[in-house]
Amino acid sequence: MAPRLLGKVLAHRTAAGVLAGRIVEVEAYQGPHSDPPDPAAHAYRGPTPRNRVLFGPAGHAYVYSIYGRYFCMNISCEAEGRAGCILLRALEPLTGVKQMARNRGLAMGAAIDAKLGRLLTSGPSRLCQAMGITRAAHNGINLLDQASPLQVQDDGYTVGEVLVTPRIGIHEAVDRPLRFALRGNPCVSGAKSFR
DNA sequence: AGGCCGATCCTCT
DNA sequence: GAGGATCGGCCTA
Helix, strand or coil, rough: HHHHCCEEEEEEECCCCCEEEEEEEEECCCCCCCCCCCCCCCCCCCCCCHHHHCCCCEEEEEEEEECEEEEEEEECCCCCCCCCCEEEEEEEEEECCHHHHHHHCCCCCCCCCCCHHHHHHCHHHHHHHCCCCCCCHHHCCCCCCCCCCEEEECCCCCCCCCCEEECCCCCCCCCCCEEEEEEECCCCCHHHHCC
């Protein structure tokens, strides 16, 4: 599912207008049923009040808070009772760029060069901030329902070469090739060698 | 009831 | 490249 999500669009209808970005970097985290088990995953020890969305149906948002100040967003990917998911790590801004800059607290003029574009949505918590995604408002939301304010959409974009690397920022199962990104896309997080 | 720590980001050197 | 912010959630007792 992770590489298949690359190139899709995440769209959020807000009071300030539509915010949308293309998914350019993701990571896969596996449920407790996986073989081998995935100790880096939130679902590794089974369901808890925090991660219960992951054990529900596929296509729903799992939004959690981290370090007391940020959010990260995942998409549940398996049938009920299982808990695999995809973490969104970077977007390429498409719509509502000015509002994204405001959400990120960046003073941004009309010009959107590659460097500023990266600052908006290259990172799992940066993209939540730019898109206005919070646990209170969006955890558990159905991303595949046209009626949802937050959705994943397919605009027909054709994906090029996919870069596969280990996952970032974890301490367990550090070597598995479960991070996927559009190779060469400037909005992918991390150093140049990871793009 | 208490302690520990994180799928991060920003600032400063 | 290193260190601090900051708090909800999970584990242990």
